[in-house]
Structures are given as C-alpha cells and as structure tokens.
Amino acid sequence: MIDVRLQLSVRDARRRFDLDLAFATDAPFVALYGPSGAGKSLTLQALAGLLPVRAGHVRLNGRTLLDTAAGINLPPEQRGVGYLFQHYALFPHLSARDNIAFGLRSPWGRLSPADAARVDALIDNFGLRAMAHSKPAHLSGGQQQRVALARALACQPQVLLLDEPFAALHTTLRRQLRSELRALREQLGIPALLVSHDPEDVLALADEVLVLDGGGLQHRLLATDPDLRRALDHAL
Structure with a gap:
C-alpha cells in the first residue's frame, strides 16, 4: 500500500508551481499520467x-x-526507494559496473562480498556482462537504461519510481523494454510508480492510472476500464 499526501511549492524567477496531491493505492503498477x-x-x-514538502x-x-505533523522525514538513502531518472543520471566517468555499485560502496569505496555478488x-x-567495464558514452540508449535500472535495484528497494523511462528510446526498443519492465516488476514483487505522458506506456504497464494536471489529481482510472484509451487521449 502506498499512501501519499503532499503539499509543496517550487519556484523560480518567473513562476511558482504548487503541488497539492493525495492518493492511496495498493495497485502493483501505478502510472502518473498527464501533460x-x-x-x-x-x-x-x-x-x-x-x-x-510543506505538509503531508x-x-x-x-x-x-514522511509525516510533517509528527516531525518524521527520512533522508533519501533510508527510504528504500529505487529511482530511475528520466535521463538516467549515470556518472559519465564510471563504468557500467561502478555505476550499478555506486550506492552500495562504503565511505572508503569498498564493496562487501555480498554486495559485489x-x-x-x-x-x-x-545482459550487461560484455559492457560491464564500458562507460555510459559507449553504451546504447537501451543499455544505459538497463544500467540505470540495475543501479536503482541494487539497494533492494521497497518501491520503484520510474520517471519517463522510455522517453529517449525509439519505438521498437520501447516496446521491448516495456515488456521487460513489467516482467521484472512481477518478478520482484514490489510496487512501481511510472511517470509518463505517453498513452502506450500506460496501456502496456499500468494497473491503475492517476491523471494529474495543475499540480492536483484529476481522475483515477483502472486498466480494466473499457474507455481507458479515450480517457487518456482526452487528458492531454
């Protein structure tokens, strides 16, 4: 079960954006969808x-x-969250293997035998054995995504957060990796939250869809909804 209530604001020199969002779900694969x-x-x-977060x-x-009322705010490394960033955020100076191992190393840069295994x-x-010692610049887009996903899973997270994981990939590779990702989530048995504005991602992966706009939740849809595609098209 994921239970979320968030109120926060971000701003720059030109504008301010307010997020005010609440949802609870036990769906295995949830898509956050919208423009x-x-x-x-x-x-x-x-x-x-x-x-x-201001409140929530x-x-x-x-x-x-996190519970702002109770003064609880665990740092990222204690939250048990695996995060796949939109552009993967791989360290360019590290090999694929070192990128995957990054969050497991001690302050002295060592890996325990269990972590190395x-x-x-x-x-x-x-399927990264042949390029384990290659740096990200020498990997294809699909290989970079696999490295980033392996890094997100290395710390054995309790939830997987996926921010536009297919945005940089061509159509054929997108279809292949969607299938791989769904199978992986089922194998791991942990919930996943996917951010996307591509209806094909949602239709292929999501059990539940939370439609966001303007910093708030507009609609909740289930994968079994016969009008899901029409609702997704209408939401953008």
Whole structure:
C-alpha cells in the first residue's frame, strides 16, 4: 500500500508551481499520467525525499517515510526507494559496473562480498556482462537504461519510481523494454510508480492510472476500464 499526501511549492524567477496531491493505492503498477508541467516528476522527487514538502505524509506498506505533523522525514538513502531518472543520471566517468555499485560502496569505496555478488547478479540479469567495464558514452540508449535500472535495484528497494523511462528510446526498443519492465516488476514483487505522458506506456504497464494536471489529481482510472484509451487521449 502506498499512501501519499503532499503539499509543496517550487519556484523560480518567473513562476511558482504548487503541488497539492493525495492518493492511496495498493495497485502493483501505478502510472502518473498527464501533460508536461502537471506535477508528475515533482511527485516522484517528493516521494524519494529529494524535495522539501510543506505538509503531508508518505507511507509505504505501513512504514512512514514522511509525516510533517509528527516531525518524521527520512533522508533519501533510508527510504528504500529505487529511482530511475528520466535521463538516467549515470556518472559519465564510471563504468557500467561502478555505476550499478555506486550506492552500495562504503565511505572508503569498498564493496562487501555480498554486495559485489549482488552487482554481478544484476549485470548478468540485465545482459550487461560484455559492457560491464564500458562507460555510459559507449553504451546504447537501451543499455544505459538497463544500467540505470540495475543501479536503482541494487539497494533492494521497497518501491520503484520510474520517471519517463522510455522517453529517449525509439519505438521498437520501447516496446521491448516495456515488456521487460513489467516482467521484472512481477518478478520482484514490489510496487512501481511510472511517470509518463505517453498513452502506450500506460496501456502496456499500468494497473491503475492517476491523471494529474495543475499540480492536483484529476481522475483515477483502472486498466480494466473499457474507455481507458479515450480517457487518456482526452487528458492531454
């Protein structure tokens, strides 16, 4: 069960954006869907502890990650969240293997034997053995995505956050990786939240759809809704 209530504001020199959002769901795969600027990525960042929240809470399977009223605000590394950023955010100076292992290393840069074995298993599971020592600039878009996803899973998260994971990929590769991602989530048995404004992503992956616009929740839709595609098209 994911239980979220978020109130926050972000601003720059020209504008201010307010997010005021609440939802609770036990769906295995949830899509946050809507136009650009709806607040989808901000929601993921707040869930991960990367943005200050003015008021609200985040609870995951009964565990409180954030409760402003109670003074609880776990730092990102204690939240048990795996985050796949839109542009993958791989470290360009590190190899694929070192990128995957980054969050597991001690302050002295070492990996425990158990963590090293986990990294090697992820490399094999994602078909990255041949390019494990290659840097991101020498990897294809699909390979970079697999490295970023393996890194997100290395710390054994309790929830997986996916911010436009297919945006940089061509159509054929998108279809292949959607299938792989759904199978992976089912294998891991952890909930996933996907940010997208592509209806094909939603139709292929989501069990429940939260339609956002203007920083708030506008509609909730289920994958079983016979008018889902029409509703998605209308939401943009």
